[in-house]
Amino acid sequence: xxxxxxxxxxxxxxxxxxxxxxxxxxxxxxxxxxxxxxxxxxxxxxxxxxxxxxxxxxxxxxxxxxxxxxxxxxxxxxxxxxxxxxxxxxxxxxxxxxxxxxxxxxxxxxxxxxxxxxxxxxxxxxxxxxxxxxxxxxxxxxxxxxxxxxxxxxxxxxxxxxxxxxxxxxxxxxxxxxxxxxxxxxxx
Numbered sequence: 253x254x255x256x257x258x259x260x261x262x263x264x265x266x267x268x269x270x271x272x273x274x275x276x277x278x279x280x281x282x283x284x285x286x287x288x289x290x291x292x293x294x295x296x297x298x299x300x301x302x303x304x305x306x307x308x309x310x311x312x313x314x315x316x317x318x319x320x321x322x323x324x325x326x327x328x329x330x331x332x333x334x335x336x337x338x339x340x341x342x343x344x345x346x347x348x349x350x351x352x353x354x355x356x357x358x359x360x361x362x363x364x365x366x367x368x369x370x371x372x373x374x375x376x377x378x379x380x381x382x383x384x385x386x387x388x389x390x391x392x393x394x395x396x397x398x399x400x401x402x403x404x405x406x407x408x409x410x411x412x413x414x415x416x417x418x419x420x421x422x423x424x425x426x427x428x429x430x431x432x433x434x435x436x437x438x439x440x
Contacts, residue, residue, distance in 0.1 A: 303349045309339035310358060317361060320368070329369035336362045337378065352386070360391050360399050367406060376407050397424040 313336035320328035336358050343350060359382045366375035383400070391399040402424065 299349050302343065306339055306343050306350050309335070309342065310354075313339055313358065313361065317365065320365065326369045329365045330371060333362050333365035333369060333371075333374075333378075336365065352389075356382070356386055356389060356391055359385070360403075363403055367403075372407065375403075379403050379407055393424065395424050 313332060316328070316332035316335050320332045340355065340358055340362065343355065359378070363375050363379045363382060366372075366378060382403075390401075393399065393402070
């Protein structure tokens with residue numbers, strides 16, 4: 253009976269000990285800031301709003317670009333460029349809410365449409381902004397020609413080329429023909 257008595261006496265001690273350990277593991281107080289989750293959610297919501305506004309603005313810029321292509325009027329191109337420029341400006345520098353590629357494409361559209369609209373100086377300023385914002389990056393047109401090389405050729409940002417050097421530029425054949433035609437008549 254001695255053995256069973258020890259077991260009976262220890263049973264309540266083990267029960268009480270396990271209850272204390274269990275409740276000790278379930279500590280009700282925390283050391284974390286209770287507002288940390290709210291700040292994170294507010295930041296995420298702000299990023300969502302910024303992305304949504306950019307997407308909506310970008311869609312409007314592309315619609316204006318389509319209208320400009322149909323009308324082929326300089327005013328329509330300038331309007332499209334201004335809308336696209338506003339989208340990029342509201343997004344801000346260094347934003348990671350929208351992918352860099354998407355930002356680059358919209359910036360390129362700004363440059364191209366200012367040029368098509370006849371505001372060459374504004375196209376140059378925006379092109380310089382593009383190059384500063386995205387150094388050593390480029391976009392390529394459907395024919396494989398380079399946006400940066402084409403813009404430099406169109407905006408007069410490169411030196412005069414000899415015939416051989418000009419032929420190695422990664423610009424479309426149509427652009428090469430047009431620049432050669434302009435140089436021919438300019439030098440007459």
